[in-house]
Amino acid sequence: MSFDLMSYQPRGDKKNSDFFNEYLPKIYQRRTSSGVTDQVGAMKAIIIQVEPGALFDTMVELYVMTPYRHTASYLGQTHRFSVLHSHPDYPALILMAPLSPGFEDFIPRINRMYPLARNMPQTRYVGEVFAASDLDALTGALEDQNIRFEYSGDTENPFYTSDGFRFTTPSDFTCNRVGYSPHDFNDTDSLGLGDRVLLSNTEQARLERAAAFGTESRIAPLMLGIDHLATRVLAGEREDAILEFLTMVPYYFWGAYNIFDMNSSTNVNRSGNVDDDKKSPAKVFTANNTPSFVNSFAKLPMPTEDFVRNFGRRLHHMAVEIQDGDHGAGEKNVDFVVNTLKDKGVPFLAHVVGECKDDPNLKQIFSKHSKHTLLITEYIERCHKYDGFFTKDNVAALTAAAGQDEQYQHGHVFD
Numbered sequence: 001m002s003f004d005l006m007s008y009q010p011r012g013d014k015k016n017s018d019f020f021n022e023y024l025p026k027i028y029q030r031r032t033s034s035g036v037t038d039q040v041g042a043m044k045a046i047i048i049q050v051e052p053g054a055l056f057d058t059m060v061e062l063y064v065m066t067p068y069r070h071t072a073s074y075l076g077q078t079h080r081f082s083v084l085h086s087h088p089d090y091p092a093l094i095l096m097a098p099l100s101p102g103f104e105d106f107i108p109r110i111n112r113m114y115p116l117a118r119n120m121p122q123t124r125y126v127g128e129v130f131a132a133s134d135l136d137a138l139t140g141a142l143e144d145q146n147i148r149f150e151y152s153g154d155t156e157n158p159f160y161t162s163d164g165f166r167f168t169t170p171s172d173f174t175c176n177r178v179g180y181s182p183h184d185f186n187d188t189d190s191l192g193l194g195d196r197v198l199l200s201n202t203e204q205a206r207l208e209r210a211a212a213f214g215t216e217s218r219i220a221p222l223m224l225g226i227d228h229l230a231t232r233v234l235a236g237e238r239e240d241a242i243l244e245f246l247t248m249v250p251y252y253f254w255g256a257y258n259i260f261d262m263n264s265s266t267n268v269n270r271s272g273n274v275d276d277d278k279k280s281p282a283k284v285f286t287a288n289n290t291p292s293f294v295n296s297f298a299k300l301p302m303p304t305e306d307f308v309r310n311f312g313r314r315l316h317h318m319a320v321e322i323q324d325g326d327h328g329a330g331e332k333n334v335d336f337v338v339n340t341l342k343d344k345g346v347p348f349l350a351h352v353v354g355e356c357k358d359d360p361n362l363k364q365i366f367s368k369h370s371k372h373t374l375l376i377t378e379y380i381e382r383c384h385k386y387d388g389f390f391t392k393d394n395v396a397a398l399t400a401a402a403g404q405d406e407q408y409q410h411g412h413v414f415d
Contacts, residue, residue: 005272011255014265020239024253027246034141037250041131042271042280044185045092046229046318047177049107050372051122055080055097056203058372063210065346065367065377066320067223068093070207076194077158078103083188090225090278091128092185096159098122105156106170114312123374125315127167127177128229129185130249135166138180145247162192168248173241174231174285175313178248213344219337225278227321227380228268231285231314232307238287242267245283254282263289263300278321286316317366317376324383332356334363334381341367349376356383
């Protein structure tokens with residue numbers, strides 16, 4: 001699947017600057033002429049780091065709340081890794097945790113800068129890995145465009161410079177990395193993550209019970225895969241974050257909408273080379289419309305800016321697509337999934353927003369932040385083959401609900 005980037009007109013009512021409108025087509029053109037478009041494929045993995053000792057509990061949580069299931073675990077030089085899959089055609093999920101609580105690299109250093117991230121210094125969404133055919137040629141092309149990469153000796157975690165991987169340094173705008181690899185992520189032993197380790201009988205039994213919950217409750221078949229990944233950035237860095245990401249991967253700027261009630265915008269970037277977003281999930285960047293000190297004049301809500309000031313630039317949530325359909329009288333599949341998870345004790349923010357009646361539309365909801373990853377899980381059902389990405393009313397409601405749960409109170413940082 002592909003289309004003409006140069007003739008595509010982005011959707012939405014968010015006005016971009018002349019700077020953005022000038023450089024977006026230039027980036028598309030250079031991406032093609034430099035070979036990046038041909039060398040980079042779909043998203044193959046997403047990477048999350050958690051605290052030492054939290055890796056297995058995170059897996060159990062993912063079993064309950066997502067379609068991901070454990071494939072294999074490995075012991076590396078400085079980290080333990082677990083690889084999970086939801087579908088052979090969708091990105092794998094790599095969980096990693098330092099072997100020592102005192103491990104030092106970029107992640108604990110940046111987390112300590114923000115009041116609501118300090119308590120979990122090793123916990124952060126790392127980034128994505130994209131398929132790549134020739135790492136040396138790709139690195140050369142992107143370094144000519146001032147994209148920086150990690151080399152041996154540059155970083156304390158050897159995973160970022162291991163054979164068959166090439167990772168950028170963390171973005172100045174998002175703090176996320178972009179990785180590239182020719183590996184087959186369905187063949188986990190080929191990834192070179194370390195010595196394979198087996199789960200204990202107790203651990204295996206816990207995962208089997210978590211999987212049985214999804215099967216017996218009938219929610220597991222309804223959770224399809226990751227639909228999009230949403231990062232929050234500062235107001236003044238929205239356009240830079242988008243253009244930087246589009247420099248590195250063959251995605252396109254789908255469009256942006258101004259969410260006036262929340263004084264923010266939601267900016268969507270999608271792959272034009274897949275027939276299903278779950279094969280290469282969309283990347284969303286959310287930012288306030290004005291910086292906090294300017295917003296003090298109008299005193300509008302600013303939950304997105306507050307999130308970045310409290311947690312740092314980072315991924316805010318990952319969205320799981322729910323199969324469209326009616327599960328019972330007056331109940332859509334997403335309502336059934338959410339109510340089942342609530343009965344299991346999974347906490348949510350507010351209620352399911354949106355309507356799905358006779359016309360195409362969306363229903364969405366945010367979970368509360370995970371105590372293991374700090375990430376929110378969104379559940380989204382596109383009803384009657386809705387071809388849009390979101391509705392402004394839905395996003396406003398979700399943003400407001402999350403904002404109430406992400407507030408910083410002086411004196412409670414270390415509670």
